[in-house]
Amino acid sequence: MRNAPALCLAATLAGFAPVPAAAEISAERVERLEHMLVQDCGSCHGLVRKGGLGSPLTRDALAHAAPEGLAAIILDGIPGTAMPPWRALLTEAEALWMAHHLLMEPRE
Amino acid sequence: MRRFLATLALSASLLAAPAGAETAPRATGGLxxxxxxxxxxxLLVDRIAxxxxxxxxxxxxxxxxSVTFSPDERLAYVFGRDGGLTQVDMxxxxxxxxxxxxxxxxxxxxxxxxxxxAVSNYEPGGVRVFDAETLEMVADIPSGGKTVGLVDLPNRRFAWTVWETGTVWLADLSGEVPVITDLGQAGLNPYDAVLSGDGRHYIVGLFGEKGLTLFDMWQDAPEPVRFLxxxxxxxxxxxxxxxxHLQGWALTEGQFALPAVGQHALLWVERATLAQAGRTALHGQPIFAVAQPGSPYVWVNFALPHNDTLQVLDSRTHEVVATLTPGAAVLHMEFSPRGHELWVSSRDGNRVFVYDTHSRTVKAELEAQSPSGIFFTARAHRTGL
Structure with a gap:
């Protein structure tokens, strides 16, 4: 059951082009990324993503966001704000996975 | 005769009392x-047991x-991210x-x-003040942005800083009507602030530009003083x-120990002159730097990806004297009031560790679900928390 979201995601992503290399992300790493989203991203964006020092990442807030754009922000941050670049800790595929995860599974 | 009666009454109550803690008298000083x-x-914890x-x-x-306590250590006030203010009977x-x-x-x-x-708000920005007993709102003070570094000052006053505008505000609630004063500019994007335990120095950390800003709150009209x-x-x-985080910061040996933003370093600043007295290279980016009461030592935890580690520094030499690895994602540390023990939360280890600060070894551990902040009731008696 742990892998269900990842499988689900992989299935959905098949409809996107280009397909992020979801298959390259191990189940263990997926679990770690989910944890990171809740806990570490949550430090600024809130555990339920309603925002804090960081912007809200709710369904409404992300209504017009593209996954590639979100992934770029995750990887490179937003200069002049407190959003840091996470490139040293995440691969591009992992950032794209996170972006899709944010868009598909709002925590509200 | 009076004593005899009292003894009798006590024995009777002991005999009558069911075996359970709920009727036994209990103090709150160890909670x-x-x-x-x-x-x-x-988790409601007994730090002594x-x-x-x-x-x-x-x-x-x-x-x-975060949590503050009523002066009698009976009530806790828990401030949540979602704007919840909860009063808990300890x-x-x-x-x-x-x-x-x-x-x-x-x-x-x-x-x-x-x-x-008083509660520091991001949305809507500003500070709201509540009756501590009933939690009815008594003042709503919009401040033009997200508030950080809210502290209490003597005589029913509070100070805070605004992230977007850099303004520091002082609210005096000792009279009929709140008196709100603009103390001036701290700088670009202040991320946190702290008050020294004697209520004198309010120090604001800046994210958006170089330096820190200090206000001498003992002055009638405190003014911003930039340093570092x-x-x-x-x-x-x-x-x-x-x-x-600047709360819980270290002030020891006449020095402030300040976590350097984005650097693997702790900065030492002479309190009297505000001149830098040293810089200690660390294992990672420091989050909290907290002085161990009754000692020259400062304990530091770190941001990810180095957050499984603690380091202990000696404020006399500025040297790292110990490096410890309690567990995954160490988020917070809280000393017993006299400093003999340190409680450490390991969020991803789902544990709280109790260190003996003399031997720096773990003497006990408690299970907890993603623990973060640890707050002992002794905070009730400290200014600025």
Whole structure:
């Protein structure tokens, strides 16, 4: 059951082009990324993503966001704000996975 | 005769009392709360017995939660990220009052007389002040942005800083009508602030530019004084994955020990001159730097990806004297009031560790769900928390 979201995601992503290399992300790493989203991203964006020092990442807030754009922000941050670049800790595929995860599974 | 009667009465009550803690007299001086950030719960703990007494649930989003206590250590005030302000009875472990006072909050403080609780809000920005007993709102002070570094000052006053505007505000609630004063500009994007335990120095950390700003709150009209003007995030060795916290900062040997933003370093500043007295290279980006009471030592924890580690520094030599690895994602540290023990939360280890600070070894551990902040009731007696 742990892998269900990842499988689900992989299935959905098949409809996107280009397909992020979801298959390259191990189940263990997926679990770690989910944890990171809740806990570490949550430090600024809130555990339920309603925002804090960081912007809200709710369904409404992300209504017009593209996954590639979100992934770029995750990887490179937003200069002049407190959003840091996470490139040293995440691969591009992992950032794209996170972006899709944010868009598909709002925590509200 | 009176004593005899008293003894008799005591024996009778002991005999009549069921075997259970609920009727036994208990003090609150050895109690505390541990935030379980992901589950919206807190653990009521006995720091002397190293035991969890109970889990209190239903406190909302506790991703950046903090706690203050009433002067008699009976009531705890838990400030949640979702704007929840919850009053918890430390004796019964029950929630005695709760309000959703804002949309997004970041912490709070209690007035010196225990009458007023102030909450620092991101959404809507500003500070709201509540009757500590009933949690009815008594003042709503919009401040033009997200508030950080809210502290209590003597005589029912509070100070705070605004992230967007850099303005520092002072609110005096000792009279009929709140008196709100603009103390001036701290600088670009202040991320946190702290008050020295003697109520004198309010220090603001800046994210957006170099330096820190100090206000002498003993002055009738405190003014901003910039110091460490050649230190700042521009010198960052790596991205700032987590903002340092200034609350609980170290003031020892006449020096402030300040976490350097984005650097693997702690800065030592002479309190008397505000000149830098040293810089200690560390294992990672420091988050908290806390002085061990009754000692020259400062304990430091770190931002990810180095957050499984603690380091202990000697304020006399500025050297690292110990490096410890308690567990995954160490978020917070709380000393016993006299410093003989340190409680450490390991969020991803789901444990709270109790260190003997003399031997720096773990003497006890408690299970907890994603623990973050640890707050002992002795905080009730400290200015600025």
């Amino acid at each position: 505390g709360l541990v935030i379980e950030r992901a589950t919206g719960s807190v 190293h035991e969890v007494i109970s889990r209190i649930e239903g406190l909302g989003d506790l991703s950046h939660a 004796l019964t472990g029950a929630i005695t009052a709760r309000v959703l006072q804002g949309g997004n909050a970041i912490g709070g403080a209690i007035s010196d007389d225990g009458a007023l609780v 003007s050649d230190y700042g995030r521009e010198d960052a060795e790596m991205p700032v994955y987590k903002m340092p």
